[in-house]
Amino acid sequence: MLHFSNSLTRLVGELKKLPGVGEKSALRLAFHLLKHPDNIDALAESLTLVRERVRFCSVCFAITEEDPCWICSGERDASTLCVVEEPQDILAIEKSRAFRGRYHVMQGALSPLSGVTPAELRIAELMKRLEGGEVREVLIATNFSVEGEATALFLTKLIKPLSIRVTRLAHGIPIGSDLEYVDAATVQRAVEGRSEL
Amino acid sequence: MLHFSNSLTRLVGELKKLPGVGEKSALRLAFHLLKHPDNIDALAESLTLVRERVRFCSVCFAITEEDPCWICSGERDASTLCVVEEPQDILAIEKSRAFRGRYHVMQGALSPLSGVTPAELRIAELMKRLEGGEVREVLIATNFSVEGEATALFLTKLIKPLSIRVTRLAHGIPIGSDLEYVDAATVQRAVEGRSEL
Numbered sequence: 525m526l527h528f529s530n531s532l533t534r535l536v537g538e539l540k541k542l543p544g545v546g547e548k549s550a551l552r553l554a555f556h557l558l559k560h561p562d563n564i565d566a567l568a569e570s571l572t573l574v575r576e577r578v579r580f581c582s583v584c585f586a587i588t589e590e591d592p593c594w595i596c597s598g599e600r601d602a603s604t605l606c607v608v609e610e611p612q613d614i615l616a617i618e619k620s621r622a623f624r625g626r627y628h629v630m631q632g633a634l635s636p637l638s639g640v641t642p643a644e645l646r647i648a649e650l651m652k653r654l655e656g657g658e659v660r661e662v663l664i665a666t667n668f669s670v671e672g673e674a675t676a677l678f679l680t681k682l683i684k685p686l687s688i689r690v691t692r693l694a695h696g697i698p699i700g701s702d703l704e705y706v707d708a709a710t711v712q713r714a715v716e717g718r719s720e721l
Numbered sequence: 722m723l724h725f726s727n728s729l730t731r732l733v734g735e736l737k738k739l740p741g742v743g744e745k746s747a748l749r750l751a752f753h754l755l756k757h758p759d760n761i762d763a764l765a766e767s768l769t770l771v772r773e774r775v776r777f778c779s780v781c782f783a784i785t786e787e788d789p790c791w792i793c794s795g796e797r798d799a800s801t802l803c804v805v806e807e808p809q810d811i812l813a814i815e816k817s818r819a820f821r822g823r824y825h826v827m828q829g830a831l832s833p834l835s836g837v838t839p840a841e842l843r844i845a846e847l848m849k850r851l852e853g854g855e856v857r858e859v860l861i862a863t864n865f866s867v868e869g870e871a872t873a874l875f876l877t878k879l880i881k882p883l884s885i886r887v888t889r890l891a892h893g894i895p896i897g898s899d900l901e902y903v904d905a906a907t908v909q910r911a912v913e914g915r916s917e918l
Binding site for chain 1: 725726727728729731732734735736738739740741746748749750751752753754755757758760761762763764765767768769770771772773774775783784785786790807808809812
């Protein structure tokens, strides 16, 4: 930032910490903000608000302003528990309107290479919830990445001995897909999981 | 954001106002920030600092914390004035170390279609500076876009009658380019502007 302004240099430094924002984008964002001073105020204020009000739900570890969150304190089916990696995964499942149970956010996925061991995840808290005896099915909705699959396998091995049903989201052809563009592994899973019409 | 948190929804709304940030990226940035609460504080603080301290230089309209800015108040050659569109353009020219004069930031370029007329730009302020009689050359470094070229032409017509030299950055082959990949118009300008070895 040369000698323009120390506070601008500092802002650019903070913006650069955001994912997908490099030096050039950070500069562009900073100069954009300078041209829209009202946006600076509103952004600073909303950051402070988030910092003050948003916390993790002490039951499911989703994001919430009231603890427990609206799902945990609501009338949702307590016998099915959907395990996700991150709070935003809940959004994806809620949008589908296909699940009426409760959630448990792992806050990550197992990744020994990046130093994420079971202790870093909310596994102990999950096992504690399952001890209650109310949950009869755990739907594992971790991502279909190496880390997500490893986490799913790890959880399955932990939960099965408790005589709780463990399920996983189905693989298959995405809605609206052209078959010719779908990868072979997905088609294979779709054939294996075919359903009666 | 469903029912997660109103303040998070608001933060996403503010992030979405940034250039190049859509709904998905805003969500991703917000969740990233939630995972790094220290960054939220630092970002909010740096925004507030920028808002409090950064202003436009009253002479050249660059960004500064002290008015006039370090270039206007410094020992720079006052007889050459480089006209740029935005403060960040000064950075590009300063990095080249080829210019030792002063600057004037237009804060935009003429664009009748977007409603940017001469009145929106710092043209009156530029003419006032030129009245002083100290400036003997104006180097126009607006962008080589339609708007930048139109602004350059407009300024040339205004400044020439004052018997001040008006110059423009040279067109030519960028350093390190493969000739075969350079567009024909650029090569044409490079031939026209060829220099003696």
